[in-house]
Amino acid sequence: MSLLQLCFTSFLLLLPLPSYSLNDEGLTLLSFKQSLQQKPSTTQLQNWNPSDTNPCSWEGIGCNPLGRVISLTLPYKQLAGSFHLDSTNLTQLRHVNLRSNNLTGTLPPELLQSPALKTLVLSENSISGPIPSEIGNADRLQTLDLSQNSFNGPLPPSILNCKRLKQLVLSSNLFSGSLPDGIGPSLITLQSLNLSSNAFTGRIPGDIGNLSNLQGALDLSHNFFTGAIPSSLGGLPETVYIDLSHNNLSGPIPQSRTLLDAGPTAFLGNPLLCGPPTKALCLSLPEKPKPMADDPLLEPGSGERRLSPALLAIAIVSGTVLAIGVVALSFAYWYKYLTNTSFNTR
Ligand SMILES: *[C@@H]1O[C@H](CO)[C@@H](O)[C@H](O)[C@H]1NC(C)=O
Ligand SMILES: *[C@@H]1O[C@H](CO)[C@@H](O)[C@H](O)[C@H]1NC(C)=O
Ligand SMILES: *[C@@H]1O[C@H](CO)[C@@H](O)[C@H](O)[C@H]1NC(C)=O
Ligand SMILES: *[C@@H]1O[C@H](CO)[C@@H](O)[C@H](O)[C@H]1NC(C)=O
Ligand SMILES: *[C@@H]1O[C@H](CO)[C@@H](O)[C@H](O)[C@H]1NC(C)=O
Numbered sequence: 001m002s003l004l005q006l007c008f009t010s011f012l013l014l015l016p017l018p019s020y021s022l023n024d025e026g027l028t029l030l031s032f033k034q035s036l037q038q039k040p041s042t043t044q045l046q047n048w049n050p051s052d053t054n055p056c057s058w059e060g061i062g063c064n065p066l067g068r069v070i071s072l073t074l075p076y077k078q079l080a081g082s083f084h085l086d087s088t089n090l091t092q093l094r095h096v097n098l099r100s101n102n103l104t105g106t107l108p109p110e111l112l113q114s115p116a117l118k119t120l121v122l123s124e125n126s127i128s129g130p131i132p133s134e135i136g137n138a139d140r141l142q143t144l145d146l147s148q149n150s151f152n153g154p155l156p157p158s159i160l161n162c163k164r165l166k167q168l169v170l171s172s173n174l175f176s177g178s179l180p181d182g183i184g185p186s187l188i189t190l191q192s193l194n195l196s197s198n199a200f201t202g203r204i205p206g207d208i209g210n211l212s213n214l215q216g217a218l219d220l221s222h223n224f225f226t227g228a229i230p231s232s233l234g235g236l237p238e239t240v241y242i243d244l245s246h247n248n249l250s251g252p253i254p255q256s257r258t259l260l261d262a263g264p265t266a267f268l269g270n271p272l273l274c275g276p277p278t279k280a281l282c283l284s285l286p287e288k289p290k291p292m293a294d295d296p297l298l299e300p301g302s303g304e305r306r307l308s309p310a311l312l313a314i315a316i317v318s319g320t321v322l323a324i325g326v327v328a329l330s331f332a333y334w335y336k337y338l339t340n341t342s343f344n345t346r
Contacts, residue, residue, distance in 0.1 A: 024089045025069045026055040037081030044077060068092040070116075075099040082106075087114035099145075100124040107146075109134040116140060123147040123169070130154070136161035145169040147194065155179060160186035171196040171219065178202025184210030184232075192216030196243065198223055204249075206230035214240045221245040228252075229273070234259050245269050252282045 022030070033045050048058045056063035062071035070092050072085075079098065082105025087093050093114040099121050106129035107122070117138045128150040135141075136158030144162070147169045154177030155170075165187050175198040184207030187193075191213055200223040208218070209232020218233075218240050225247040234256025236242070242262040250272030253259055259266075264277045274282040 020053060022050055022052060023054050026050075026052065028086060028089045029055050029058070029061065029069070029072070032083065032085045035081065035084035036079050039080070044079065062095075064092060071095040073097045075101070077101055079103060084108050084110070086110035087112070087117070090114050092116050095119040097121040098125065103127055107132060107151075112138045114138075119143040121145040122149065125149050127151060131156055131159065133158045135159050138162060139164070141165055143167040146173065148172040150174055152176065163187065164189055166191045167216075168192070169194045170198065173198050175200060179205050181205055182207060184208050187211065189213055194219040195223065196221045200225060203227035204230055204233070206232050209233050209235050211236065217241045217243070219243045220247065223247050225249060229254055229259070242266050249273050253278065
């Protein structure tokens, strides 16, 4: 063997054979593990072994038959720290569930790169900051559950690109601002919408009434929504569980089966709402849709002076009571006068 040949063979031996090195998907996941807070005392993700060729046998990792990662499922694992996950190389990743951990920091926009992402569940952590506008890239998303974190800021309008969303659960965060217009027509596949316990403001967009596939919850409770309840909400399927309680909504509740069936508790904590199913009477006319400024049929003040049926009823009842009172009083007076005079004449 010549020296040259010897050099060449030893060089070959030093080269790691491709089949013995961890693939790109495994490397991506290892860098996710490294971004977590290292806890020497615990044995988290112990079998995430860098000397494996692929991550398919690792705790919490699911692969398809071709050995590509399709799921990352690590709920209740006390994972802590500001996590980072770039899913660019996880092109088949469909499901991410990191529920009930101790994750902090913000939602990394790179996590939203996987074109296949269907489920993203990060509920019950301590993640803060806004939803990155890159959420609009995840247009295969069906379930987005960010509940019980410290997310803030408004809903990015790009979320309306997620036209396959079925579950949108953002409850118990610090979200604020008003809801983008177009939720109804854009997120038509939504089955459940829970925005409860945030700091959302502004009106409830009328187009939420277009969410005709809702079948679970429409929970807007414990926010700062103002204005009237759009009448379109009354057209939602009767099976939807509606909760509008503890906002600052005002005016008459649109009278429809769906809203009456929701019961008085669905409207609690909105002192300016009136009409069934609450006990508050509407003493003014139901709010009329504002006519166009140049509407030729507009008669100034028309209708506004008429008494509402409730007020009319009150007027009739109190008038009758008053009349009976006057008659009774004059009868008593007359009777007393009569007895007095008869006594005197005795
Ligand atoms: C994805 O894999 C390629 C190699 O195929 C690598 O160069 C690149 O850095 C990886 N990107 C990420 C974000 O991990
Ligand atoms: C992790 O979160 C749980 C509740 O989700 C909490 O009880 C626990 O104290 C947290 N641990 C740390 C180390 O923050
Ligand atoms: C909405 O989410 C909150 C907690 O985050 C939960 O308590 C509530 O039950 C949910 N609403 C519905 C209708 O499921
Ligand atoms: C939204 O609903 C209204 C009626 O409630 C309907 O007239 C309108 O066409 C719907 N819009 C879309 C985009 O479905
Ligand atoms: C509630 O709405 C009324 C008007 O509808 C407004 O005057 C009042 O300031 C609002 N209260 C809060 C706490 O937003």
